[in-house]
Amino acid sequence: xxxQKFEQLALEHLDAVYRMALHLSRRPEEADELVQEVYARxxxxxxxxxxxxxxxxxxxxxxxxxMRSWLFxxxxxxxxxxxxxxxxxxxxxxxxxxxxSSETLPDEVPPVWDRRDLDWEHVDGRLKSAIExxxxxxxxxxxxxxxxxxxxxEIAEIVEVPIGTVMSRLHRARKLLADSxxxxxxxxxxxxxxxxxxxxxKGMKG
Amino acid sequence: MTSDQHHPEHAQxxxxxxxxxxxxxxxxxxxxxxxxxxQLEAHCAQCxxxxxxxxxxxxxxxxxxxxxxxxxxxxxxxDKIVAMAGASVEDDDDDDDARRVARSNERxxxxxxxxRSPMMSAAAALLILVAGALVWQSASFTNRNTPNHFTPxxxxxxxxxxxxxxxxxxxxxxxxxxxxxxxxxDIHEVTEYFSQAFGSRVIVPDMERxxxxxxxxxxxxxxxxxxxxxxxLRFDVxxxxxxxxxxxxxxxxxxxxxxxxxxxIYELESEVCAAAxxxxxxxxxxxxxxxxxxxxxxxMCAQVRGLxxxxxxxxxx
Numbered sequence: 001x002x003x004q005k006f007e008q009l010a011l012e013h014l015d016a017v018y019r020m021a022l023h024l025s026r027r028p029e030e031a032d033e034l035v036q037e038v039y040a041r042x043x044x045x046x047x048x049x050x051x052x053x054x055x056x057x058x059x060x061x062x063x064x065x066x067m068r069s070w071l072f073x074x075x076x077x078x079x080x081x082x083x084x085x086x087x088x089x090x091x092x093x094x095x096x097x098x099x100x101s102s103e104t105l106p107d108e109v110p111p112v113w114d115r116r117d118l119d120w121e122h123v124d125g126r127l128k129s130a131i132e133x134x135x136x137x138x139x140x141x142x143x144x145x146x147x148x149x150x151x152x153x154e155i156a157e158i159v160e161v162p163i164g165t166v167m168s169r170l171h172r173a174r175k176l177l178a179d180s181x182x183x184x185x186x187x188x189x190x191x192x193x194x195x196x197x198x199x200x201x202k203g204m205k206g
Numbered sequence: 207m208t209s210d211q212h213h214p215e216h217a218q219x220x221x222x223x224x225x226x227x228x229x230x231x232x233x234x235x236x237x238x239x240x241x242x243x244x245q246l247e248a249h250c251a252q253c254x255x256x257x258x259x260x261x262x263x264x265x266x267x268x269x270x271x272x273x274x275x276x277x278x279x280x281x282x283x284x285d286k287i288v289a290m291a292g293a294s295v296e297d298d299d300d301d302d303d304a305r306r307v308a309r310s311n312e313r314x315x316x317x318x319x320x321x322r323s324p325m326m327s328a329a330a331a332l333l334i335l336v337a338g339a340l341v342w343q344s345a346s347f348t349n350r351n352t353p354n355h356f357t358p359x360x361x362x363x364x365x366x367x368x369x370x371x372x373x374x375x376x377x378x379x380x381x382x383x384x385x386x387x388x389x390x391x392d393i394h395e396v397t398e399y400f401s402q403a404f405g406s407r408v409i410v411p412d413m414e415r416x417x418x419x420x421x422x423x424x425x426x427x428x429x430x431x432x433x434x435x436x437x438x439l440r441f442d443v444x445x446x447x448x449x450x451x452x453x454x455x456x457x458x459x460x461x462x463x464x465x466x467x468x469x470x471i472y473e474l475e476s477e478v479c480a481a482a483x484x485x486x487x488x489x490x491x492x493x494x495x496x497x498x499x500x501x502x503x504x505x506m507c508a509q510v511r512g513l514x515x516x517x518x519x520x521x522x523x
Contacts, residue, residue, distance in 0.1 A: 007291040012366050014287060015432055018279035032283050039287050109227045112255045113262035128273040145235070146270030147434075152237055171231055174266060193262070 006048045010039065013068045016148060017075055023143045024079045024136060034082075038074045072144065072158045083136075111178055111193045123187050130180035138173035145170055230256060234263030275434040278461070281359055288358045356523075363463040364523075366431040367497060368476040371486055374428070375454035375499040378440055381423075388424030388440055396425035400437045404459045406492045410439060411513050419443065420513050423452070430497070433458040443502065443510060451501050453510055460495040464488065470521030471511070489517050 001009075017038055021031040041047060051070065131139060140159060144150045152170070156163040181187050226249060232238050233246050250256040279287075356364065378384040390396045393413050400408045411420055423440040430436035436458035443451050466472055466488060474486040474497075485507060487498040502510045512518075 008365065008369075011288065011291065011362055012431055014284060015278045018283065019274070019277070022277070023274060028280075032280075035279070035283060036286065036290070039290055043291060110230055110259040110262045110266075112258040113265060124269060124273050127269050131270070131273055142270055143274045146267050147274045149271075152235070167228065167232070171228055174231060174263065177266060177270070178262070 001048065001051060003045075003048055006051060007043065009067045010042050010071065013071050014039075016068055017071050019147065020072055020075050020140070020143060021079070023139050024075070026132070034075065034079060037078050038071060041074055041078070042071060068148070069150070069154055069158055072148075073160070076140065076159050108175060110174075111182055113193055123181065126181065126184060126187060127177060130177050134173055134176060138169050138176070141166055141169045142173045230259050231263050234260045234267065272434070278432060284359055284362070288362060360463060360465070363432060363461075364474065365476065367488075368474055368478050368486060370431055371454070371456055371497045371499050372478050372482045372484055374438065374456075375452070375484065376482060378438065378454065379452045384423060384440055387428075388426040388438060390425045391422075393422045393425070393439075396437070396439060400425075400435075400457055403435050403437075404457070404494055406459070406494050408437075408457050408494055409491060409496075409515050410455065411441065411515065416513050420453075420510075428456060428458075430456050430458045430495075432461045432463060433495075435459070441513075443506070443513075445503065445506060451506070451510075453502070453514070454497075454499040455514060456497040456499075458495050460490050460493050465523060466490045466495075467521055468492075469517050470519050471517040472521050472523055474523075487511065487516065491517075 014035070018031060018035050021034040021038070022028065025031045025034055051067075131142065134142065137159075141155055144155045144158060150158070152163050152166050155170075156166045159166065182193060187193070229238070229242060229246055229249065232242065238246060246256075378387060390399065393410060397408050397410050411422075413420075413422060421442045423442055425437060425439040428436045428438035436456060439455045439457070441453045441455070443453065445451050460466075464472075468490050471487055471489045474488055476486070479486050483501065485500050485502075487500070489496050489498075496514075496516070498511070498514055498516060500507055500510055
């Protein structure tokens with residue numbers, strides 16, 4: 001791909017890359033550095049030569065295999081490489097077991113939303129703070145899923161984990177956010193949320 | 207009731223079981239296989255709340271999108287990255303990334319050259335002033351490039367939205383592709399949907415008044431650069447020669463990256479528009495940015511802009 005076109009295409013996704021960097025690092029200064037390093041790598045001559053735009057020919061806005069996903073993958077790699085370099089501490093035991101059980105999908109069903117005529121804009125603040133409390137890897141997949149609208153497979157390619165791990169992290173993150181909403185009585189009342197019983201016959205017809 | 211109905215057959219891409227919770231979440235994400243769709247149907251037949259649970263997950267996703275969709279890249283950082291793009295042309299040798307970043311920063315801060323050569327500095331400053339004055343005077347002439355007074359950010363955005371609007375319009379001129387994206391077929395529903403999403407009234411053609419002149423093909427979500435939410439509406443008109451002409455209207459909250467005033471319409475002239483044989487117009491109304499792509503002839507163009515309820519007075523960027 002021609003350098004100028006490549007650079008133009010890469011710059012189109014600067015906002016998205018910055019958002020990812022900020023949500024990963026949680027500090028604007030660190031996000032700045034992360035973004036600069038991402039683009040420094042992206043603009044290497046040998047990188048430009050090797051880049052192949054795999055986005056679907058009939059969907060130039062797709063992030064799948066295209067420039068956006070590719071930049072996200074670089075951002076992910078750069079961030080976690082830094083983490084490994086900076087934090088050479090043994091993983092806590094509970095963290096180890098947490099990670100090893102990540103393949104299991106949470107089995108608590110989502111809450112029921114009875115009042116679908118309402119919008120959720122007034123819970124954005126509550127959700128923001130719940131998102132801030134999530135682990136880095138949960139927040140990362142949540143952002144790729146919620147903001148960039150990527151599919152599980154696309155997310156798996158970016159963060160370089162099996163698709164089952166993506167599903168597990170995503171589902172756990174959503175479960176935690178749902179729990180956060182359900183713990184707030186005013187939100188539950190406003191939106192008309194309720195939990196189903198875990199018993200299989202409850203809520204079923206017949 | 208069979209055991210299958212109590213415990214529907216689970217399936218996951220790798221053949222491992224997927225529980226009902228995961229099935230519902232995957233359904234909300236549009237990630238089900240054909241087999242899983244059947245399982246979901248079976249579950250929904252038994253559980254009347256399943257649809258509401260799926261609705262919860264969809265709403266949660268939209269909420270996450272809003273909560274995490276900010277902020278945009280700060281201007282200072284954007285300028286650095288843009289400068290890095292320009293600097294990368296000069297550096298052909300394989301270089302360490304940290305040095306590349308450092309050199310880019312250094313280049314923008316270095317004053318030694320100018321301190322050593324005051325006469326050169328004064329001459330350069332005078333040259334810049336004269337050039338700037340000439341550019342300012344010529345800014346009113348029609349040209350196919352971005353206005354010379356644009357900042358790098360404005361230039362980048364101008365090029366991005368021009369490319370985007372023209373390409374996406376062209377792509378959605380294909381009915382088959384458009385039907386997959388522009389899924390909302392009722393213009394009142396579309397208007398209401400985007401007005402609520404943007405928090406401001408979206409103005410579209412008054413179809414009752416202009417029904418014989420224009421047809422609404424459909425509308426749907428889109429990804430206009432530098433916006434978190436945006437929409438695409440396609441309309442079709444018939445030219446005097448009987449040819450179908452498609453029009454695209456992209457709507458979004460105004461990101462404020464172009465110096466447009468409310469009440470004026472602007473034509474965004476660029477090479478990509480010229481190459482595509484289309485014209486691109488932009489205006490802002492009540493905090494909503496409208497990008498209008500028209501393939502209509504010059505004679506028809508004013509008419510179709512009127513159908514879009516665009517401002518009639520032209521401004522200059």
